[in-house]
Amino acid sequence: MTSTHDIDATKKTQEESDTGAGADRRALGSAAGSTRAGFDWRARYARNLRITDLLALIWVVYGTQIAWLGFGNTSVPTDNLLGVGNISYWLFSAGLVIAWACALGLADSRSHRVIGTGTTEYVRVARASLGVFGMIAIVAFLTKSEVARGYLLISLPAGIVTLALVRWLWRQWLVSNRRAGGYSARVLLVGSGESVTAIANELRRVSDAGYTVVGACIPGARIGDLVPGTDVPVVGSVDDVELGLVRTGADTVAVTSTGDLPPSRLKQISWSLEAGRQHLVLAPSITDIAGPRIHSRPVAGLPLIHVEIPRFSSGQRIVKRTMDIIGALALIALSSPLLLGVAIAVKATSPGPLLFAQERIGLKGTPFRMLKFRSMRVGADAELRALLDAQGTSETPLFKVKDDPRITPVGRFIRKYSLDELPQFFNVLGGSMSLVGPRPQVAAEVALYSDAARRRLLARPGVSGLWQVSGRSTTTWEETVRLDLYYVENWSLLGDIGILLKTLRAVILPGNSAH
Incomplete structure (x- = not known):
C-alpha cells in the first residue's frame, strides 16, 4: 500500500520537476503582458x-x-x-x-x-x-x-x-x-559578443531612435553575465532566442551577426515571432551610414545589402554651390544691421583691427584665410601654446581653451551668439567655404589628424556643421570626427537645410555649450 507520506513525497517531486516549466510559463505570461x-x-x-x-x-x-x-x-x-x-x-x-x-x-x-x-x-x-x-x-x-x-x-x-x-x-x-525609457521597442540582440557590444552601444547613444536593449543571446556566454562593455544582460545562447524573448519581454529581435546562425535557424526565429506584435531586424555592424546609401537587392533568395561608395555627383556639387551663393547673399542682406552693430562694438571697445583673418585648412588640404570679427586682444595667437600646455590639451586636434583669458568682454558676447562668424558669409561667396560642412581647422591641428579624420578634408569647410549643432564646445574630438565623417559620407540637401535650421536655434538659444 502507498502511504500518505509517499503520496506527498511524489507530489513534491513532481512540483520540483515542474518548477522550470512553471517559471517559464509565468515569464511567458509576464512577457506577453509586457509585449x-x-x-x-x-x-x-x-x-x-x-x-x-x-x-x-x-x-x-x-x-x-x-x-x-x-x-x-x-x-x-x-x-x-x-x-x-x-x-x-x-x-x-x-x-x-x-x-x-x-x-x-x-x-x-x-x-x-x-x-x-x-x-x-x-x-x-x-x-x-x-x-x-x-x-x-x-x-x-x-x-x-x-x-x-x-x-x-x-x-x-x-x-x-x-x-x-x-x-x-x-x-x-x-x-x-x-x-525617459518609454515609447520604445524592447530589443533582444542576437549574435557574436563583439557585434552585440557594437550595436548595443550605438543604440544606447541614439536613445531618440526608440530602441531599448533589454537582453542579448551570445554563443558560449553564461546566463546572467553582462555583455562586455555594456550593461546588457546575457539571457541565453543563439539557440535560446525564443526563451530570451520570454525572459526579457522583448518585442524585437535584432540579429547583429549571422556567422553563428545558419539560415534555417534564422527562419525558425522569424516563424516563432508573433505576426504584427513582434519584429525581426537584421542589424549589420556598419555604423554612420545614411539610408540613401543603402539599397537592398534580393539575389537568388539572398537579401544583399548594397552600400554605395560616398561621392559628390556633378549635380550635387552644383546644387550645393547654388544654395551657398543664394544663401550667403540672403544672409548678408538680412544680417547687415548686425554686421554694422558688431563692427562698431568691436572697434569702440578694444584696440586692434576689426577683422581677424586666420589661415585654415580647407577642401583637399588647401589653405585659405577665414574671416571673423576679432573677439580677442591683439597678440592672442602667441599665447595659445602656453594656455594649451597649462590645461594639458596641446596634443588634441581641437584647440579649445577653457575660460580663455584672451577674450574681450564684447568678444565673449559675440562668440556666445556666434556673431563673430558673420564675416564668413563672404568666405562662402568667395568659394573657400560652404554654409554647411566640417569646421576648418588650423594646420597644427590638421597635422594631428588620423587617417579617418583626414576624410573631413573631402568636403568644403562650413560656417556651421553637424557637430556644431550637436554640442558645440562640449563635443569631444572623437565625437566631432564621427559626426563630420557622417556628414561627408552622407550629404543631402535636406540634411543641409536641417543643420541650418538647428544652427539658427543654437544661435538664438546657445545654452551652456557655446564659448
Whole structure:
C-alpha cells in the first residue's frame, strides 16, 4: 500500500520537476503582458497622429476656403458633366480633407518605423499631399471643373507646413518620453559578443531612435553575465532566442551577426515571432551610414545589402554651390544691421583691427584665410601654446581653451551668439567655404589628424556643421570626427537645410555649450 507520506513525497517531486516549466510559463505570461504594453504605444501614437492630422487639415482647408471665398455657398462649376451638378465648396472641402487624411495613412506616414527620427516621416507627408493635389488637378481637367486656383495654391503649402509642424511637436513629445525609457521597442540582440557590444552601444547613444536593449543571446556566454562593455544582460545562447524573448519581454529581435546562425535557424526565429506584435531586424555592424546609401537587392533568395561608395555627383556639387551663393547673399542682406552693430562694438571697445583673418585648412588640404570679427586682444595667437600646455590639451586636434583669458568682454558676447562668424558669409561667396560642412581647422591641428579624420578634408569647410549643432564646445574630438565623417559620407540637401535650421536655434538659444 502507498502511504500518505509517499503520496506527498511524489507530489513534491513532481512540483520540483515542474518548477522550470512553471517559471517559464509565468515569464511567458509576464512577457506577453509586457509585449502588449510595449506595442500599445505604437497604436496609441498612430491614433493621436490621425486625430491631430485631421484637425490640422480641417483648420487649413476650411480656413483657406473662408479666407479666399468667404462664408457664402459658392460652388465648383462642373458643366453638369455626366449629370453631376455644381458642387458646394463646403462639400468639396470635406472631400479634400478626407482624401488628404486617407493619403497620409496610405503613405505610411504614421508608421512606427519612420516616426521619431530622420526626415522620412516629413517626406512621406509631403509626397502624400502632392499626390492628392495632383489627383485633384487630373480629375478637374477630365471633368472640366473650375476649382479656384488660389484656394488650391494656398491650401497645399499651408497644409504641408502645418502637418510638418504638428508632426514636429509630436516628435518632441515622443523623444522626451524615449529619453525617459518609454515609447520604445524592447530589443533582444542576437549574435557574436563583439557585434552585440557594437550595436548595443550605438543604440544606447541614439536613445531618440526608440530602441531599448533589454537582453542579448551570445554563443558560449553564461546566463546572467553582462555583455562586455555594456550593461546588457546575457539571457541565453543563439539557440535560446525564443526563451530570451520570454525572459526579457522583448518585442524585437535584432540579429547583429549571422556567422553563428545558419539560415534555417534564422527562419525558425522569424516563424516563432508573433505576426504584427513582434519584429525581426537584421542589424549589420556598419555604423554612420545614411539610408540613401543603402539599397537592398534580393539575389537568388539572398537579401544583399548594397552600400554605395560616398561621392559628390556633378549635380550635387552644383546644387550645393547654388544654395551657398543664394544663401550667403540672403544672409548678408538680412544680417547687415548686425554686421554694422558688431563692427562698431568691436572697434569702440578694444584696440586692434576689426577683422581677424586666420589661415585654415580647407577642401583637399588647401589653405585659405577665414574671416571673423576679432573677439580677442591683439597678440592672442602667441599665447595659445602656453594656455594649451597649462590645461594639458596641446596634443588634441581641437584647440579649445577653457575660460580663455584672451577674450574681450564684447568678444565673449559675440562668440556666445556666434556673431563673430558673420564675416564668413563672404568666405562662402568667395568659394573657400560652404554654409554647411566640417569646421576648418588650423594646420597644427590638421597635422594631428588620423587617417579617418583626414576624410573631413573631402568636403568644403562650413560656417556651421553637424557637430556644431550637436554640442558645440562640449563635443569631444572623437565625437566631432564621427559626426563630420557622417556628414561627408552622407550629404543631402535636406540634411543641409536641417543643420541650418538647428544652427539658427543654437544661435538664438546657445545654452551652456557655446564659448
